[in-house]
Structure formats: C-alpha cells, structure tokens
Amino acid sequence: MFVTVLDVIIGGLISGGIYALIAVGLSLQYGVGRVLNVSHGEFIMIGAFATWSLYTVFGISPLISLVICGPIFFILGFVINRAIFEYLRSKSESIDAFAASSLLASFGLLFIIQNVALIIWKADLRGYSYLDSSVSILGAVFTANRLIALLFAVVISLSFYIFLTRTRLGKAIRAAAEDPVTAQVMGVNIHRVLAICFGLGALMAGLAGVLISMMYEMRPTMGLEYTIIAIIVVVLGGLGSITGSLVGGFILGFIGTIVTYIDPGLSLIAYYVIFILMLLVKPTGIFGK
Amino acid sequence: MDSARVIYKRPFSLGMLFLFLILLATMPLYVQPYFIILLNTVFMYIIITLSWAIFSGPTRYISLASAAFFGVGAYVSAVIGQVLSLPLFIATGGLVSFILALFIGLLTLRLKGIYFIIFTFGVSELIRHFILWWEAKFAGTVGRWVVAVDHTTVYYVMLIIFILALLTAYHIRRSKFGLALRSIGEHEEAAAHIGISVTILKTITFAISAFFMGATGAIMATRWTYIDPGIAFNPLFSFMPVLMAIFGGIGQLYGPILGATILTLLEEVLITEFPYYYMLLFGIILIAVILFLPNGLVGLIEKLGKRGNKG
Numbered sequence: 250m251f252v253t254v255l256d257v258i259i260g261g262l263i264s265g266g267i268y269a270l271i272a273v274g275l276s277l278q279y280g281v282g283r284v285l286n287v288s289h290g291e292f293i294m295i296g297a298f299a300t301w302s303l304y305t306v307f308g309i310s311p312l313i314s315l316v317i318c319g320p321i322f323f324i325l326g327f328v329i330n331r332a333i334f335e336y337l338r339s340k341s342e343s344i345d346a347f348a349a350s351s352l353l354a355s356f357g358l359l360f361i362i363q364n365v366a367l368i369i370w371k372a373d374l375r376g377y378s379y380l381d382s383s384v385s386i387l388g389a390v391f392t393a394n395r396l397i398a399l400l401f402a403v404v405i406s407l408s409f410y411i412f413l414t415r416t417r418l419g420k421a422i423r424a425a426a427e428d429p430v431t432a433q434v435m436g437v438n439i440h441r442v443l444a445i446c447f448g449l450g451a452l453m454a455g456l457a458g459v460l461i462s463m464m465y466e467m468r469p470t471m472g473l474e475y476t477i478i479a480i481i482v483v484v485l486g487g488l489g490s491i492t493g494s495l496v497g498g499f500i501l502g503f504i505g506t507i508v509t510y511i512d513p514g515l516s517l518i519a520y521y522v523i524f525i526l527m528l529l530v531k532p533t534g535i536f537g538k
Numbered sequence: 539m540d541s542a543r544v545i546y547k548r549p550f551s552l553g554m555l556f557l558f559l560i561l562l563a564t565m566p567l568y569v570q571p572y573f574i575i576l577l578n579t580v581f582m583y584i585i586i587t588l589s590w591a592i593f594s595g596p597t598r599y600i601s602l603a604s605a606a607f608f609g610v611g612a613y614v615s616a617v618i619g620q621v622l623s624l625p626l627f628i629a630t631g632g633l634v635s636f637i638l639a640l641f642i643g644l645l646t647l648r649l650k651g652i653y654f655i656i657f658t659f660g661v662s663e664l665i666r667h668f669i670l671w672w673e674a675k676f677a678g679t680v681g682r683w684v685v686a687v688d689h690t691t692v693y694y695v696m697l698i699i700f701i702l703a704l705l706t707a708y709h710i711r712r713s714k715f716g717l718a719l720r721s722i723g724e725h726e727e728a729a730a731h732i733g734i735s736v737t738i739l740k741t742i743t744f745a746i747s748a749f750f751m752g753a754t755g756a757i758m759a760t761r762w763t764y765i766d767p768g769i770a771f772n773p774l775f776s777f778m779p780v781l782m783a784i785f786g787g788i789g790q791l792y793g794p795i796l797g798a799t800i801l802t803l804l805e806e807v808l809i810t811e812f813p814y815y816y817m818l819l820f821g822i823i824l825i826a827v828i829l830f831l832p833n834g835l836v837g838l839i840e841k842l843g844k845r846g847n848k849g
Contacts, residue, residue, distance in 0.1 A: 348652050353780065353781070354824070354825050357822070361822060364817040517667045518667050521660055528649060528656070532649060
C-alpha cells in the first residue's frame with residue numbers, strides 16, 4: 250500500500266512537472282499575446298526529435314541538447330511571431346478577431362511543422378535509451394531518466410518563475426499581460442515583449458520535448474496530444490495565469506496518475522471531463538479573475 | 539444587401555443553378571464509377587462545410603464540434619443500419635446529432651470567443667475517447683461494420699442532403715432569422731437588448747447545422763463499411779470545414795462550397811502520392827489565406843469583379 254501511494258505520488262510529480270512546463274509556455278503565449286497556439290505541441294515534438302537525432306547520430310547527451318535547443322527554439326518562436334502574428338495583429342479589428350484568426354493560423358503552423366517532420370523523420374515510432382537504470386525510492390522503482398526529467402522540469406519552471414517576478418523584463422511581461430495599453434504608456438516596448446513571450450513559449454516547448462524524449466517513445470504526430478494537455482492545464486489554472494499553469498500542471502499530473510492506476514483507458518476521458526466541467530463551472534480557471 | 543437577394547433578383551443565376559442541379563442528378567448515368575466515388579467525398583466536405591457555415595458564418599462562433607456530429611451520425615448507422623431502412627436511419631443519424639447539438643448548445647451558452655472554440659473541441663474529443671473506451675470495455679471491439687450501400691445510392695442521398703442544406707442555408711440567410719443571427723455576430727449584447735432571444739436562436743441554428751452533419755456521417759459510414767472512433771470522430775472533420783469555409787470565404791453562400799470543392803479535389807490529386815506534402819501545402823494555404831485573403835476566394839472574386847466593372 251505504502252509503495253503504491255509513493256508510486257502514484259512520484260509518478261504524479263513526474264507527469265505534473267512536464268505538464269506544468271508545457272502549459273507555462275502556452276500560457277505565456279496566450280496570456281500576453283492572445284495567441285492560442287495549437288502548434289505548441291509541434292515544438293515539443295521537434296524538440297524531442299532533434300534530441301533523438303543529436304543523440305543517435307552524434308552521440309550528444311540529451312542534457313547538452315537542452316542547452317543547444319533552448320536558443321534555437323527561442324529564435325524560431327521570435328521569428329514566427331514577427332512573420333505571422335505581428336502582421337495579423339496589426340490587421341485585426343479587435344482583440345477577439347485576432348484571437349480567432351491567430352488560432353486558425355496556428356492550425357496552419359501545426360500542419361506545416363508536423364508534415365515537415367513526417368517528411369524528415371517518417372511516421373515510425375522512435376526512441377533511445379538514456380540513463381534507464383532503475384532507482385528505488387523507499388521501495389518504489391523509477392528509471393533514472395524520469396527523475397532527472399522531473400528535476401530539470403522543476404528547475405526550468407522555477408527559474409522561469411523567478412525571471413518573471415524578479416527581473417525588469419519579467420515585470421514588463423507581466424505588465425503587458427495585465428494591461429497592454431497601459432504598459433505601453435509606461436514605456437514598455439510592447440512589440441518586443443510580445444515577440445519575446447512567443448519565443449519563450451517556443452523555448453519552453455522545445456525544452457519539454459527534450460525531457461520527454463528521454464522518457465517516452467515519439468512519433469511526428471504526437472504534438473497535438475501535448476497541445477491538448479497544455480490547453481487543459483491552462484484552462485484549469487486560468488487562461489493567462491502563469492502560477493495557475495504551474496499548479497494546474499501538477500494537479501492534472503496527479504489526477505492522471507491516479508486514474509491511470511484505476512483504469513488506464515480512462516485517463517484521457519478524465520482529462521476531458523475535468524476540462525469541460527471547468528469551462529462550465531468556472532471558465533476563468535482556479536487562478537483566474 | 540446580401541448575396542442571396544442579389545441572386546434572387548437575377549433569374550439567370552437561378553436558371554443556371556437549376557441546370558447545374560439537373561446535371562448533377564443525371565451524373566451517374568454517363569460518368570465513370572470512380573468519378574461518382576470522388577463526387578461523394580466532395581459532397582461530404584461540401585455539406586459539412588456548408589452546415590458549419592450556417593451556424594458559424596453569421597454568429598462568428600467558431601465551432602470545432604463538427605467531428606462529433608459527423609461521428610455520431612456514422613455510429614447511428616453502424617448501430618441501427620441493419621435494422622432500419624436507408625432513409626430512416628439516415629434521418630435518425632441527423633436527428634441524434636440534432637439533439638446532441640441542442641444539449642451542447644444549451645450547455646455552452648455562457649461561453650464566448652476562444653472558450654467556445656476550445657469547449658466544442660473538448661466535447662468532440664471526449665465523445666471520441668468515451669466511445670473508444672466503451673467499445674473496448676463493454677463491446678469488446680475497436681470498430682463496427684456498417685451495412686454496405688452501392689455508390690450510386692450514396693451519391694443520390696448525398697445530393698439530397700446537399701440540396702436540403704443549401705435550401706436551408708439560403709432561406710436562413712434571406713429571413714429575419716438570418717438577420718438576427720448576423721446581429722448576434724455583430725454585437726451580441728445589443729442583439730439581446732433589442733429583443734432577440736439570443737439563446738434560443740443560437741442553439742437552434744447550431745442544432746440545424748448538426749442535423750446535416752449527422753445525416754452525412756450516417757451515409758458516409760455505409761460507404762466506408764467499417765468505422766472506429768478514430769475514423770468517425772477524426773478531429774480533421776472538425777478542422778477541415780473551418781479551413782475550407784475560410785478559404786472559400788463565408789461572406790457568400792457559394793464561398794464554403796467553392797472552398798470545399800477546390801480543397802477536396804486538391805486532396806484527391808495529392809493525397810495518395812504525397813500525403814505529407816498535401817497537408818504541408820494545406821497549412822501554407824491556410825496561413826496565406828488568413829494573412830492575405832481574410833474574406834477568402836469570395837473576397838478575391840468580388841474585388842476582381844469591382845475592378846473589372848470600373849475598367
């Protein structure tokens with residue numbers, strides 16, 4: 250019994266850490282830029298495949314991939330924002346119209362990224378083994394790579410949280426999320442902040458992809474699954490709330506692990522039920538205003 | 539004022555439409571069977587896109603629940619297709635989707651904008667995963683066999699559903715009902731203030747559009763002869779109508795039809811040999827249309843038409 254409880258707790262922490270990480274990225278893009286980026290999961294997928302290629306072709310450790318992928322994904326997100334969403338924003342009549350058209354544009358991105366990946370990596374399942382020796386914690390057994398992924402997910406999320414609350418740029422981002430017009434009046438370069446937020450969102454997705462590749466098998470069509478989980482977490486925590494996404498990620502991680510323990514077939518159903526109930530009862534989420 | 543009325547005033551266009559329908563009705567008599575199968579797919583997308591536009595066009599509520607209504611229709615024909623006659627189970631498929639849409643519509647009244655979009659997507663995926671789980675747990679299967687119907691019959695059923703959907707869309711656009719829907723799209727609070735029963739109107743229109751999707755799902759299942767939740771509730775059936783309608787342009791009735799036809803034919807040409815390139819191209823077209831053609835092909839045609847008149 251004790252081991253089962255411990256199993257569920259640590260299992261919940263591991264998936265919760267990953268969920269929090271991917272949700273924070275999405276939340277940042279929506280909360281500040283009002284782009285509900287459904288191609289978010291595709292960045293995760295690319296992160297995972299890039300790590301796989303680096304590991305199997307060049308023998309580069311996934312932990313070094315974190316450092317390589319980070320800046321590349323940031324630039325990728327930055328450029329995509331400039332090329333597509335910046336232009337779309339300038340043309341939209343209202344913020345609601347922009348939210349709808351940017352959602353559709355990100356569907357376009359989803360198709361593009363996913364199919365480029367299918368052309369490069371083919372549709373097969375891929376995976377590699379890295380640090381897959383077992384570690385026993387008080388009787389509950391986990392592979393080392395899962396614990397390392399959890400550690401990094403927590404470190405990345407926390408450092409991001411500190412960046413948001415302690416630095417000047419972080420404060421500008423939060424101000425822009427709160428009220429873009431006033432932030433602009435106060436001297437925040439809103440276009441730069443929006444581009445940085447999108448870049449940071451892509452960066453978080455890329456890093457999550459690197460961590461996910463250490464634990465699970467991957468295929469180019471896996472992105473949407475993660476996008477959906479990220480959207481559910483973000484709705485649970487409140488659209489646009491970073492703290493909400495962090496907490497929501499762990500809540501969903503625990504629920505998922507518990508439900509999987511009862512009946513593995515029910516976990517996705519449980520996610521959707523929570524999602525729908527949340528939207529019906531309190532659409533603004535746990536931490537929403 | 540709006541296209542429907544303009545068409546109405548031009549008997550020429552109406553006559554053309556009539557001739558075109560006669561051409562479509564006699565098609566199976568003189569074309570290759572392959573062409574009929576292709577037309578069935580084209581019709582499937584046209585009907586889903588057109589009925590999506592009946593609700594989402596004027597109200598500007600973007601629904602991603604099309605796959606749910608389509609899939610429910612498909613499952614109805616899998617479950618009762620052997621028992622009931624063809625017209626009966628097709629109508630039942632539509633009716634069950636109609637009722638489901640009434641229910642979803644009543645639930646989602648509070649949700650607007652982005653919340654409505656992700657809610658409809660969530661509902662659709664929930665139904666898919668629930669049926670997947672149910673079938674594995676209680677029926678002990680993954681998919682179901684559907685009673686087979688020959689291609690010509692499928693074609694005529696599709697044609698009838700298409701004509702019904704077109705007539706419905708046309709009449710809604712021309713009526714007070716359609717005007718009220720457009721006013722919801724313009725400014726919902728104002729619409730409610732001038733005495734439009736926003737709630738009832740939205741829900742009923744949502745259900746009407748779901749009816750046609752359900753009926754299409756029911757007939758399409760007989761063409762596939764085998765369905766599972768992955769086929770019937772494929773999320774692409776939710777995305778495609780949105781993309782096709784936007785590509786064609788939702789300002790006019792013929793926009794969604796044009797968009798669905800062109801993209802389905804493009805799919806047919808590309809998908810067997812270059813499936814990934816097709817979806818890649820699809821993504822590029824989508825982004826290009828959103829960035830540069832916000833009113834779709836219809837907007838482009840109107841712009842060119844105006845330019846032509848001036849010159």
